[in-house]
Amino acid sequence: MKVKIFPVNPFQMNSYVYYCENTGEGMIIDPGFYTKYEQDDLIGFLNSHKIRIKYIVNTHGHIDHVLGNAFAVEQFRVPNYIHRDDLFLYERAEHQGLLYGIQVSKMPPVSDFINENNTFRLGNNEIKVLHTPGHSPGGICLCDRAEKVIFCGDLIFRLSIGRTDLPGGDYDTIINTIKEKIFGIFDDDYTLLPGHMESTTVGYERENNPFLR
Ligand SMILES: [Zn+2]
Numbered sequence: 001m002k003v004k005i006f007p008v009n010p011f012q013m014n015s016y017v018y019y020c021e022n023t024g025e026g027m028i029i030d031p032g033f034y035t036k037y038e039q040d041d042l043i044g045f046l047n048s049h050k051i052r053i054k055y056i057v058n059t060h061g062h063i064d065h066v067l068g069n070a071f072a073v074e075q076f077r078v079p080n081y082i083h084r085d086d087l088f089l090y091e092r093a094e095h096q097g098l099l100y101g102i103q104v105s106k107m108p109p110v111s112d113f114i115n116e117n118n119t120f121r122l123g124n125n126e127i128k129v130l131h132t133p134g135h136s137p138g139g140i141c142l143c144d145r146a147e148k149v150i151f152c153g154d155l156i157f158r159l160s161i162g163r164t165d166l167p168g169g170d171y172d173t174i175i176n177t178i179k180e181k182i183f184g185i186f187d188d189d190y191t192l193l194p195g196h197m198e199s200t201t202v203g204y205e206r207e208n209n210p211f212l213r
Pocket residue numbers: 060062135154
């Protein structure tokens with residue numbers, strides 16, 4: 001399995017392509033591709049690596065994570081998923097855009113909702129959904145145990161955590177979620193791939209993250 005990171009849009013959000021290099025099956029996690037340049041960059045990468053996108057998944061409904069949903073659904077014509085508890089954010093993406101002075105294309109309908117323990121398949125790998133509220137009520141992580149990677153959205157960052165001052169965010173919830181659903185379950189050598197900034201590991205954050213002492 002391979003990971004390609006695209007930091008995109010005015011929020012420098014990490015869009016991920018996660019793919020199986022043997023079968024060419026891939027998924028897009030948080031399509032934030034906003035400009036024509038960013039969209040062409042993605043398509044060029046997929047073509048040159050012969051990757052066929054099977055799924056589009058949003059870790060949550062904040063504008064920076066859904067800015068490219070309309071483009072991606074139109075381009076790849078595959079199902080797109082989000083947790084039901086973030087639908088209220090997803091549906092208000094255009095309104096969120098107004099607050100930041102950003103033009104947002106009309107959100108495509110959600111194909112289906114995802115919840116705890118739902119799985120996606122890419123090649124022989126199984127990618128499992130964890131419901132991880134706190135930054136937003138319907139936040140999720142995607143975990144591939146075989147590869148020891150967790151796509152964690154804006155739940156946790158290197159030496160930081162997701163903000164909790166946006167609608168539906170809650171500080172106690174995010175702390176509990178990280179402790180129970182990340183630190184409580186995964187070994188130190190799991191890689192965390194967040195929605196902003198560089199990747200980190202469960203062990204590094206367990207040891208050093210100032211919010212989680
Ligand atoms: Zn967010």
